[in-house]
Every structure is written in C-alpha cells, then in structure tokens.
Amino acid sequence: MRKFLLALLFMAPSHLLAVHPPTVRIKGIILYNRPAPVLPALKISRDQAHCGTQIPNETLLVHKKGGLQNVLVFIANIAPEKLPPLNMNLAIQACRLQPHVLALGVESQLTLRNNDEVLHNVHGQLRPFNSGWDKTSTLDIFRETEASYFNFAFPQKGNTAAQKLDRPGLIRLRSDIGHDWMSGYILVMPHRYFAVTEAEGKFELPELPAGRYDLVLWHETLGVKRQIVEVKTADKNGLLIKWFPEMTTATQADSVATN
Numbered sequence: 521m522r523k524f525l526l527a528l529l530f531m532a533p534s535h536l537l538a539v540h541p542p543t544v545r546i547k548g549i550i551l552y553n554r555p556a557p558v559l560p561a562l563k564i565s566r567d568q569a570h571c572g573t574q575i576p577n578e579t580l581l582v583h584k585k586g587g588l589q590n591v592l593v594f595i596a597n598i599a600p601e602k603l604p605p606l607n608m609n610l611a612i613q614a615c616r617l618q619p620h621v622l623a624l625g626v627e628s629q630l631t632l633r634n635n636d637e638v639l640h641n642v643h644g645q646l647r648p649f650n651s652g653w654d655k656t657s658t659l660d661i662f663r664e665t666e667a668s669y670f671n672f673a674f675p676q677k678g679n680t681a682a683q684k685l686d687r688p689g690l691i692r693l694r695s696d697i698g699h700d701w702m703s704g705y706i707l708v709m710p711h712r713y714f715a716v717t718e719a720e721g722k723f724e725l726p727e728l729p730a731g732r733y734d735l736v737l738w739h740e741t742l743g744v745k746r747q748i749v750e751v752k753t754a755d756k757n758g759l760l761i762k763w764f765p766e767m768t769t770a771t772q773a774d775s776v777a778t779n
Contacts, residue, residue, distance in 0.1 A: 542753045543727040550721045556582035562701040570638045571615035578620045580741045587721020590621040592707045596654045596734040600710035612640045617704035623714050626688050632681045634674035641697045644669040648689040659744045662690045
C-alpha cells in the first residue's frame with residue numbers, strides 16, 4: 521500500500537504538465553549581391569621551401585551560386601546562458617589557419633596544432649562585445665580596441681596548445697614571426713544561437729520560440745549588418761532567410777521569414 525501511495529505522489533495530473541511553446545529553426549542563405557570578385561592570391565615571403573610562394577585569399581569567398589562563406593551569424597536579443605564546454609580544433613596546415621573562421625560558446629576550449637614542419641606562432645587578440653550591443657541596433661558590435669588574449673609558439677610539427685575561451689567577443693588571429701598572410705577569426709558567444717556560413721552561404725541556428733529577433737551578420741571584409749527577423753511557427757521544417765551584403769543600413773527593412 522505504501523508503494524502505491526508513493527507512486528501516486530509522483531504522477532502529476534495531465535493538466536499540470538508543462539506546456540512548451542512550439543519552436544522553429546532558422547535556416548538561411550547569405551548571398552553576395554554582385555559578381556563574385558577574383559582576389560589575387562596572398563604572397564608568401566618566408567619559409568617558401570615549405571609553404572610555397574602563395575596561398576588562396578580567404579578574405580572574401582563567394583560560391584559560384586552567389587553564396588557568401590565565412591559569415592558569422594548570431595542573434596543579439598537573447599539573454600546569456602550557461603553553455604556546456606566544448607572542444608574545437610584549429611590546425612596550422614600548409615602555412616594557413618584552418619578553418620579560417622569559426623565560432624563556439626563561451627567556456628569552450630580551443631586546441632591548436634601545428635601540422636607543418638616549420639616554426640609557427642598564433643597570436644589571438646580579443647575585441648569584446650560593446651556594452652549595449654544586444655539592446656540597441658548599433659553596428660558597433662565589437663570594441664575597436666584589441667587586447668592580447670593568448671600567444672603560442674609551435675617550434676615543431678605536432679606541437680599543440682590549448683586555450684579556454686572564457687570571454688565573449690571576436691578574436692583576431694595573426695602571426696608575429698613574419699607569416700603575415702596567416703590570419704583567422706574566432707567568435708565566442710554567450711549563448712548558443714550562432715553559426716558560420718558554409719561554402720554555399722548556408723547557415724542554421726538552433727531551435728528557438730517564435731518571435732522577433734535581431735539578427736547580426738559579420739564578415740571580415742564587408743563589416744556588420746543587422747536586421748529584424750520575425751520567426752513564425754511553420755508546418756515545414758525550418759524557415760528561410762535571405763540577406764544581401766550590398767544592402768545598406770537605411771534599406772534594411774523588417775522582414776518576415778518565410779518557407
């Protein structure tokens with residue numbers, strides 16, 4: 521009899537069960553709204569015996585269908601949250617940082633590895649988020665000034681280093697030993713609603729409740745764009761948002777995400 525009564529205590533009536541609002545997943549593609557540029561390769565001035573004489577210019581990568589790669593996409597008007605720490609790898613490969621742009625949540629760990637048989641150095645400089653960036657529609661998302669965050673030397677192939685990323689913001693990566701062509705960016709976010717566009721310009725954010733969201737787009741060459749997106753429940757899987765880098769701030773009207 522006692523076991524039966526205990527079971528009843530833990531069986532909540534159906535009308536008391538929590539009802540969660542429906543969520544949707546923001547999917548999209550970012551298009552470069554003009555002919556794709558042909559960028560000259562970056563010249564290599566040191567260690568040419570290993571690195572070669574040039575590497576591809578990754579500062580503006582446009583797919584043949586118009587998709588823009590390496591755009592950081594994230595939502596501004598979302599409160600910070602406690603995120604599970606993750607580990608992400610960054611490789612020094614063929615005298616380049618690969619991937620060129622990446623994003624991860626705060627408190628995650630970055631593991632760097634030198635896969636080249638040459639001395640390398642990676643210096644990370646942090647631009648924290650500006651105060652109020654998540655409450656006002658400013659294009660000044662990150663502070664103008666940078667502060668040294670980490671600085672690692674990799675004398676030999678196989679050398680590794682690890683860095684906990686405990687401060688949100690944008691980290692610019694560079695070399696201090698003459699490998700000026702080596703560069704990259706890391707976005708460290710205080711919540712999970714972020715992504716990096718892939719080769720075709722596609723991105724996908726985690727599911728979130730229907731509502732109006734301030735969507736931020738950042739690109740190392742094109743700068744910052746913001747627009748309000750209204751996310752509605754839909755029968756199909758996800759919503760589609762298109763954003764054109766050529767649009768100016770004045771022409772960025774509120775838009776409704778559609779399937």
